[in-house]
Amino acid sequence: MRVLHTSDWQLGMTRHFLAGEAQARFSEARLEAVSRLGALAQEQDCVCVVVAGDVFETRHPDARTVARVLERLARFPVPVYLLPGNHDPIDPGAVWHIDPFTRACPPHVEVLDDRTPRSPVEGLEIVGAPWPNKHPVGDLTAEVCESAPADHRARVVVGHGGVAEVSGGFDAPGTIDLGRVRAAVAEGRVRYVALGDRHSATRVDPEGHVWFCGAPEPTDHDELDPGTALVVDLSQPQPQVTRHEVGSWTFHRLTRAVDTDADLDALAEQLDAIAEPSRAVLKLALTGTLDLQQVARLDTLLADRALRFAALEHPERNRDIAVRMSDDDLDALELSGYAATARDALRARARSAGDEEAQTATDALSLLLRLSGAGERP
Ligand SMILES: [Mn+2]
Known part of the structure; x- marks a missing residue:
């Protein structure tokens, strides 16, 4: 039972260093990467795709950007779960609540807009820790991990934010306490924590249950090893994680x-x-x-x-x-x-x-x- 883990599409992103047509090609490449993820999900027999936050660069992306990604997602062969992250939190007036998103969102594409568990297939549970606004209080991801029952199910928590152990100690909003998350994993509350925010694919915990998947296309010079997505096999208590290259820039x-x-x-x-x-x-x-x-x-x-x-x-x-x-x-x-x-x-x-x-x-x-x-x- 496999899940495709991706994040940080940041669609609608502009880069000051790209002049003229390069910006248009960069934007198009990022949409094409989304389609490659759909193909990868199919080829790898994934039962669903989770996008761990920052689908869009801002809460108000251009309507064209929204329409174009939904058109591509409509062709995905499996359910897709989109998590609102720090760039695109689910506050009133955000992209998730308005046209064209609401009108054009295909039925198999779902926003993880609350902490209700979703079940794409029998025996698998997906639980999101969405960002309610740009300055959430507390550790959203750890809270969701801790509130799940200790039933040793194949449960994926989808979260977004920095982890001090990986990116250095800081006190930014949404920072994830790795100790709390690892404890919840050890108690059998969660099998895999699909994280977004860091653009470099990274195993976060020594046990291999907590990962950043990396951005599908690179966005900046300081990223180590971007252009990736992870295929995660959850059939056994120990997730099997495989890295795939999807970037073209x-x-x-x-x-x-x-x-x-x-x-x-x-x-x-x-x-x-x-x-x-x-x-x-x-x-x-x-x-x-x-x-x-x-x-x-x-x-x-x-x-x-x-x-x-x-x-x-x-x-x-x-x-x-x-x-x-x-x-x-x-x-x-x-x-x-x-x-x-x-x-x-x-x-x-x-x-x-x-x-x-x-x-x-x-x-x-x-x-x-x-x-x-x-x-x-x-
Ligand atoms: Mn982010």
Whole structure:
């Protein structure tokens, strides 16, 4: 008897670093991931799907987002249980209570809007710990675990929130007390606790009854190992949990020192080794010392990759790369008249005290070199 455990779809999410069409493709990919979950549920013979919170990014997602996910959920072969989380709590006026959700929600899709047990099939019980608002009092998940009878049934509690043992000690609303949850498991009140909120698939307790499934698509650089869903077999007292990859986007953080042409070659090689750049978000942190020719090469290299990747952020580039300026580089530019005067003025400014203006002058000289063709690969 298997259950598909997923969470944190956060549909309707926008990301500031995605420019132009990349945002539309990101949103579409997140909906497509939902359909892949339906296919996975079928392929793995799951009897139902539980979505452990944050189905939507906000309490008021765009009507199109709602209609489109419901259209995809309508094709799911098994019951689907949606838990309101901290992003989309079930307070009055939230998405769950209004059109188009209420009108278009298929009969086999159910919101876990209270703590009433649901039973998709004989012998399996699903109990939700929904977020009533953004600042709930108490530990919703532990309360639900403790209130279940100690009858050793195949019972799944679906909860949402941080666990101090996993994410570090904090006192955020909805924080889950692992000690209380483990005690309820030990007493036979709950067999599996399906958690959402953390975007990285994580076994929470040593016994393997409490898991974060991870987000189906990554959303940020600080997630470890996102793009997953869990298939949980509950036939035996000990749940058997299997991880499945469902994501299609990737996030990368690259830190490198660049001091030579060979370093620039290696950087280019590393960037080009990333599969599917149009679905990859990249954050670069570069350090080192380059001459002006190399800076121009680096700028060309990055400008070129920026066109291929979904996003390429390198905000610290100028501050962390020292520029070595040689008169040879600048004199090699065959400039005359106004352009030559500008070059000389910029050179003088770039060599003055290392203030912001000197930095701007260095950037301008690098741009001059790049536009003159000096930034092309030797
Ligand atoms: Mn959350």
